[in-house]
Amino acid sequence: MTNDLIARVRRFNRTVTSEVGALDMSFLGRGRPLGAARVLNAIGHGRGDVAEIRAYLGLDSGLMSRLLRGLEQEGLVETLPAADDARRRVARLTEAGEREYRAYETLSDAQAAAMLARHPHPEALIAAMDVVAVALGHARIVLEEVHPRDAVARYCLGEYYAELGRRFPGGFDVSLSRDPDAEEMVRPRGVFLLALLDGLPLGCVGLKGGTGEVKRLWVAPAARGFGLSKRLMRAIEDAARGLAIPCLRLDTNSALPEAVQLYRRTGWTEIPRFNDDPYPDTFFEKRL
Amino acid sequence: MTNDLIARVRRFNRTVTSEVGALDMSFLGRGRPLGAARVLNAIGHGRGDVAEIRAYLGLDSGLMSRLLRGLEQEGLVETLPAADDARRRVARLTEAGEREYRAYETLSDAQAAAMLARHPHPEALIAAMDVVAVALGHARIVLEEVHPRDAVARYCLGEYYAELGRRFPGGFDVSLSRDPDAEEMVRPRGVFLLALLDGLPLGCVGLKGGTGEVKRLWVAPAARGFGLSKRLMRAIEDAARGLAIPCLRLDTNSALPEAVQLYRRTGWTEIPRFNDDPYPDTFFEKRL
C-alpha cells in the first residue's frame, strides 16, 4: 500500500534529509567547510579536549589535527597541552573564534526562530519534534546528576507539577504539598537525576536523604514507553545503595496508574500512609 | 520562553542530523558512493529524463554525465535519446539495476520498519513525523491532478470521511451522502487535485463537471494553517475557468467552521439549499 506506515516513515526521511542543509548549522554559509565549522562549534560548546572532540565528531586523528591547524591559522582557536597530561591538548577559542562561534549560534537561532514563526502551531511542532527526536535517538539517552535547583531540573519539575495538575481531579498546588526541600536531594545527603537526549530533558527523579524518600519521578510524554522510568528508578536505587540507605519509601497517587504499576512490578510493597501530605493516597517501600 | 523553544528546535536539529546517516537510504552500505546511489534511486522512482534527475538532485551536467557512465559500466542503467527530442536522453534501469534498486528499497523499508517496531506508539510517531515534515518542507508542497480512484486519492478521501465522522454530531456514512461519482471528477468533465509533499498526501479537492460542484476539500491535520486549502481552492477555480464553467457551487456544514469561514473570505456567497443531501446545512456559490 502506498500509504502504509513504512512508506510514511520513508517519506519523512526523504523530506528531512533533503532539508538537512537547512537543519544543520554547519552549512549556514560562513564560507567554512563543514568539518572546520563542526570543530569550531564543538569547542564553542565547551568541548576543549582534542580527543573528546575527535570521539564526538568521529574524526581521524590526522584529519582532526589538520582541521585544528586550519582554525589556528585563521586565528580562531589556540591549543595548549593539558595541565595534567602533556600528551593531550586542549583547544579553546580566541576572541575572534568566540565571535565566529557566536555568529554561527546567532544564525542557527535565527533559523530556528524563523521556522517556528512560520508555523501555525509552534508548541505542536515542538512536541512533534520531541517525539521524533526520541524515536531516533532514544538509545543515546543519558542520566546525569544535577542540583535540583539547576535550570533544567526546574524545567522538569515544572513539567511534573503541570502534569499532576492535569491529572489530579482537584488539580495540584506545589505549595500545599510537602516542601520540595532541594537541599535534601543533593550529595552527600541525597541525589537528583536527569534523563537527557542531546541536552533535551526527558525525565527526572530525586532521592531525599534522611527519610530515604524517592520523589518527583517524571518522564516527558514523548519519551514514555521506552522504559525510561524503570531506568531512572534503577539508577536512584543504585545511588541509595551507594549512600548506604537500607530502605526506600515513596508516596504516589492512584490517579497515576502507570506509576503505581511500575512500583508494584519492580519490587516495591505497599505500606500504610506515612505522611500527612494531602495529595498522595498510595504508599510504598522497598528494602535494598 | 521563545528562547526555550528555539533551543528545543536546535536540539532537534542536532539529534536528527546526527542520525542522518541512519535516515538516508544512500548510506545503507551497498558499497556505492552517495551520488551514484541517489541517481540510481531517482531512476528507480521513475524519473527517466536526465535533465529532470539533474534538476531534482541539483547536479552539474558534467557530474551527472559521469555518474550515469559509472552506472552504465556497472550494467545497472542504460540511456537512450528521447523519442521526441534527440538532444535529451532518458535513463532506465536494466534488470540488474532493477534488482539493485529493489535491494536499496528493501533495506530502507526494513530500517523504517525497525524504527516503528521499536516505538511504543507507532501512529503517534507517524503523526509527529508528518508535522515535522510539513514544517520543514511546506514550501515544496505541490498540487497534482490524479484520477479520484487513484490509491492516494482514495487514501485522502478515506481520511476526509473519517474526519467528517468525527466532527458531525451524528457521524458520517458515505453511502447516505450523494454518490461520489468519481467519473464526474475526471477530465474533460471535471478535475481531482491532490496536495503532495515528497509524495506524502496532505490534501485534496474535486470539481464535478456538469453541476460545477466543488467537493471533498480536505487538508491533513499536520498541514493545517499553511493556507493549503486556499491554494487548493484557487487551483480548482482556475481549473473550472479552463473548463469554461461559469459558476461554481458547493455544500458544507456548520460543524466545519474553518471551511465556512474560508468560503466567506474568498468570494463565495451563501445561497439556499440546492440538494437534498442529509449532511450539508450551508450552501455557497461563486461566479467566475
Added chain:
DNA sequence: CATAATCTCTGACTTAGATCAGATATCTCT
C-alpha cells in the same frame, strides 16, 4: 537556410574529507 539556443558529454582542475604509516613527545607501570 543560417544562427542561436539547448542538452549532453569530455577533459582538466579544485576542494573536502578520509586513510595510513610512521615520527615525536609524554605518560604509566614495573
Added chain:
DNA sequence: AGAGATATCTGATCTAAGTCAGAGATTATG
C-alpha cells in the same frame, strides 16, 4: 630506568564531489 601504551602531528595518497570551459549533436527561430 626502561618497555610499552597513548596522544598528537606530519606527509603521502585516495575517493567523492563539485566546477568550468568547450566540443558535438540536435532543435528552435527568424
